[in-house]
Amino acid sequence: xxxxxxxxxxxxxxxxxxxxxxxxxxxxxxxxxxxxxxxxxxxxxxxxxxxxxxxxxxxxxxxxxxxxxxxxxxxxxxxxxxxxxxxxxxxxxxxxxxxxxxxxxxxxxxxxxxxxxxxxxxxxxxxxxxxxxxxxxxxxxxxxxxxxxxxxxxxxxxxxxxxxxxxxxxxxxxxxxxxxxxxxxxxxxxxxx
Numbered sequence: 001x002x003x004x005x006x007x008x009x010x011x012x013x014x015x016x017x018x019x020x021x022x023x024x025x026x027x028x029x030x031x032x033x034x035x036x037x038x039x040x041x042x043x044x045x046x047x048x049x050x051x052x053x054x055x056x057x058x059x060x061x062x063x064x065x066x067x068x069x070x071x072x073x074x075x076x077x078x079x080x081x082x083x084x085x086x087x088x089x090x091x092x093x094x095x096x097x098x099x100x101x102x103x104x105x106x107x108x109x110x111x112x113x114x115x116x117x118x119x120x121x122x123x124x125x126x127x128x129x130x131x132x133x134x135x136x137x138x139x140x141x142x143x144x145x146x147x148x149x150x151x152x153x154x155x156x157x158x159x160x161x162x163x164x165x166x167x168x169x170x171x172x173x174x175x176x177x178x179x180x181x182x183x184x185x186x187x188x189x190x191x192x193x
Contacts (some may be wrong), residue, residue: 045086072119076127077122083131086112087139100143100162106167109136113171117178125183136168137161 011127012184061077090108112135137157144156161168 076124080131
């Protein structure tokens with residue numbers, strides 16, 4: 001029966017570290033080696049074992065920006081209230097700063113549609129394209145032309161809806177597309193998992 005020879009632990013050896021070869025602990029004359037700081041040369045660099053460091057590569061700037069945006073989850077009713085409130089405030093700001101410019105109002109409507117469609121929770125995705133046209137009409141009320149009385153204000157509102165139908169349909173289409181894409185992704189995840 002053959003017995004394996006075991007070496008006693010070397011002084012200064014760390015636990016869990018791989019053992020050094022026998023000649024590593026000896027000096028040039030066979031005695032103990034002196035500990036002097038040395039820089040590894042170009043040949044020694046390639047032979048040293050290095051543990052790979054976890055490197056986090058930065059993603060595209062747009063992806064990092066999207067990750068930093070808030071990500072609330074609104075119910076269908078909450079999404080509708082959010083969209084209506086924001087559009088009403090934007091309509092008032094448009095009235096004060098831009099003199100009730102319907103083009104500015106239409107341009108401001110598009111990002112609100114995108115945010116509404118992105119922030120509505122998964123179960124209520126189908127409400128996004130329903131609430132944005134209602135919010136367009138609510139926000140159009142302060143912007144609509146109508147100098148006196150409720151009847152004139154309503155007439156201005158209907159005229160604004162008729163003349164700005166392109167912005168209304170565009171925003172509704174954007175909200176519908178985003179909601180549809182999110183719904184398809186949700187169904188694909190359910191099928192996989």
